[in-house]
Amino acid sequence: xxxxxxxxxxxxxxxxxxxxxxxxxxxxxxxxxxxxxxxxxxxxxxxxxxxxxxxxxxxxxxxxxxxxxxxxxxxxxxxxxxxxxxxxxxxxxxxxxxxxxxxxxxxxxxxxxxxxxxxxxxxxxxxxxxxxxxxxxxxxxxxxxxxxxxxxxxxxxxxxxxxxxxxxxxxxxxxxxxxxxxxxxxxxxxxxxxxxxxxxxxxxxxxxxxxxxxxxxxxxxxxxxxxxxxxxxxxxxxxxxxxxxxxxxxxxxxxxxxxxxxxxxxxxxxxxxxxxxxxxxxxxxxxxxxxxxxxxxxxxxxxxxxxxxxxxxxxxxxxxxxxxxxxxxxxxxxxxxxxxxxxxxxxxxxxxxxxxxxxxxxxxxxxxxxxxxxxxxxxxxxxxxxxxxxxxxxxxxxxxxxxxxxxxxxxxxxxxxxxxxxxxxxxxxxxxxxxxxxxxxxxxxxxx
RNA sequence: UCCUGAGUAGCUCAAUGGCAGAGCAUUCGGCUGUUAACCGAAGGGUUGUAGGUUCGAGUCCUACCUCAGGAGCCA
Numbered sequence: 001x002x003x004x005x006x007x008x009x010x011x012x013x014x015x016x017x018x019x020x021x022x023x024x025x026x027x028x029x030x031x032x033x034x035x036x037x038x039x040x041x042x043x044x045x046x047x048x049x050x051x052x053x054x055x056x057x058x059x060x061x062x063x064x065x066x067x068x069x070x071x072x073x074x075x076x077x078x079x080x081x082x083x084x085x086x087x088x089x090x091x092x093x094x095x096x097x098x099x100x101x102x103x104x105x106x107x108x109x110x111x112x113x114x115x116x117x118x119x120x121x122x123x124x125x126x127x128x129x130x131x132x133x134x135x136x137x138x139x140x141x142x143x144x145x146x147x148x149x150x151x152x153x154x155x156x157x158x159x160x161x162x163x164x165x166x167x168x169x170x171x172x173x174x175x176x177x178x179x180x181x182x183x184x185x186x187x188x189x190x191x192x193x194x195x196x197x198x199x200x201x202x203x204x205x206x207x208x209x210x211x212x213x214x215x216x217x218x219x220x221x222x223x224x225x226x227x228x229x230x231x232x233x234x235x236x237x238x239x240x241x242x243x244x245x246x247x248x249x250x251x252x253x254x255x256x257x258x259x260x261x262x263x264x265x266x267x268x269x270x271x272x273x274x275x276x277x278x279x280x281x282x283x284x285x286x287x288x289x290x291x292x293x294x295x296x297x298x299x300x301x302x303x304x305x306x307x308x309x310x311x312x313x314x315x316x317x318x319x320x321x322x323x324x325x326x327x328x329x330x331x332x333x334x335x336x337x338x339x340x341x342x343x344x345x346x347x348x349x350x351x352x353x354x355x356x357x358x359x360x361x362x363x364x365x366x367x368x369x370x371x372x373x374x375x376x377x378x379x380x381x382x383x384x385x386x387x388x389x390x391x392x393x394x395x396x397x398x399x400x401x402x403x404x405x406x407x408x409x410x411x412x413x414x415x416x417x418x419x420x421x422x423x424x425x426x427x428x429x430x431x432x433x434x435x436x437x438x439x440x441x442x443x444x445x446x447x448x
Numbered sequence: 449u450c451c452u453g454a455g456u457a458g459c460u461c462a463a464u465g466g467c468a469g470a471g472c473a474u475u476c477g478g479c480u481g482u483u484a485a486c487c488g489a490a491g492g493g494u495u496g497u498a499g500g501u502u503c504g505a506g507u508c509c510u511a512c513c514u515c516a517g518g519a520g521c522c523a
Contacts, residue, residue, distance in 0.1 A: 033484080038478075040480045040481065123515055223520085224518080
């Protein structure tokens with residue numbers, strides 16, 4: 001440890017410096033950047049709450065302080081003491097007149113911090129994700145992510161939902177379609193990482209009324225797009241005695257709450273990220289609701305006007321370009337409901353008004369971010385559910401416990417799942433979900 | 449799995465089939481208000497791998513590897 005001067009002032013964080021104008025404080029953090037102009041040094045410090053520029057005139061500080069700082073490599077850890085001073089030239093409005101500096105761990109010039117302030121490629125940044133998270137933009141995104149996760153849980157916690165987390169190790173495919181990560185489960189069994197807790201929280205919903213789960217989800221799909229991770233976080237509410245309309249109302253209030261919380265406490269972070277906050281200010285319930293058939297008609301119209309390249313076939317699911325077009329027609333998330341039952345999961349309740357349609361909803365985020373929520377009212381009839389399982393060629397024995405939920409006091413119930421990373425990408429205006437989670441797991445990357 | 453594109457200095461990128469280059473980073477020097485500071489200098493290369501065409505290949509051809517983002521699939 002190398003000391004240049006003494007550090008004995010009260011501790012402060014960079015985010016709180018406005019409250020310390022004129023006072024001498026000590027910051028604990030890292031050297032983020034260092035500029036010099038002859039006998040003036042301009043170090044920028046970061047401490048996880050923000051960055052601030054210090055100023056070190058050679059004539060006004062001990063020689064040891066000036067020389068130590070001058071040779072310090074970026075990302076060296078340190079304690080710095082100085083006087084907080086409002087200055088119109090500083091981006092944050094404040095600067096630090098450095099009085100003393102204690103180097104905690106100096107970075108070697110032989111191996112300088114690899115991430116510079118210049119541009120880097122995706123491969124390099126992902127290979128150095130453990131260091132990339134130190135940069136202001138990435139830190140800001142992770143702070144917003146934390147608020148989104150907290151606001152999501154908070155919404156359910158304060159609206160009568162009980163958190164009941166389903167198992168992560170499961171014995172079989174929940175939906176029987178997606179690719180699963182498989183592993184040995186002791187001697188003679190296989191286990192799979194969960195791809196949705198939905199079936200399990202249907203059980204807890206019939207026990208506790210309103211429940212939700214919040215945890216990681218795994219999909220071994222070979223998807224290579226800006227919207228996919230193999231490991232992502234999903235929050236899923238499930239409600240007994242509820243139908244599709246209840247679900248739509250829940251979804252719009254839920255999302256509005258999350259966006260409001262982010263706007264409440266992350267204006268600065270959104271600026272660092274480069275997100276236009278006015279786009280988010282429009283996100284207030286109610287959200288537009290359109291049926292699958294109305295969405296199809298929109299696509300037909302767009303195709304005839306040459307606004308989209310491929311024609312949507314009635315009855316087919318929407319592709320990514322379709323979803324992008326539909327969502328681009330609205331300034332807030334659009335809720336598309338009543339898809340054809342044939343292209344949806346076996347557990348979705350048919351619409352009594354038209355049994356070829358399912359009582360389901362996809363919520364598409366604006367600005368081309370695509371599906372952030374998928375949900376449905378669940379089949380509550382034992383006979384229908386059993387028939388659906390058979391029609392989908394799923395192993396009946398594995399679903400006996402699920403059928404029990406219809407044998408013993410079945411009620412109409414509904415729920416949805418929301419992918420946290422897609423919501424973070426949308427709210428932050430990012431072009432890829434890999435920046436929304438501390439360590440993204442994708443098809444071609446599991447390091448670091 | 450399919451389609452498309454990219455691999456050159458630590459990083460970001462140039463280089464008509466004809467001497468391997470720049471900016472940043474690092475080192476040295478200069479500058480008292482810099483905001484990805486700037487100015488001067490130095491060091492730094494198995495051009496993804498293996499073949500092939502050619503007098504000559506970073507450049508053209510073949511195969512492979514890695515990565516990217518789009519389709520499909522999904523949140």
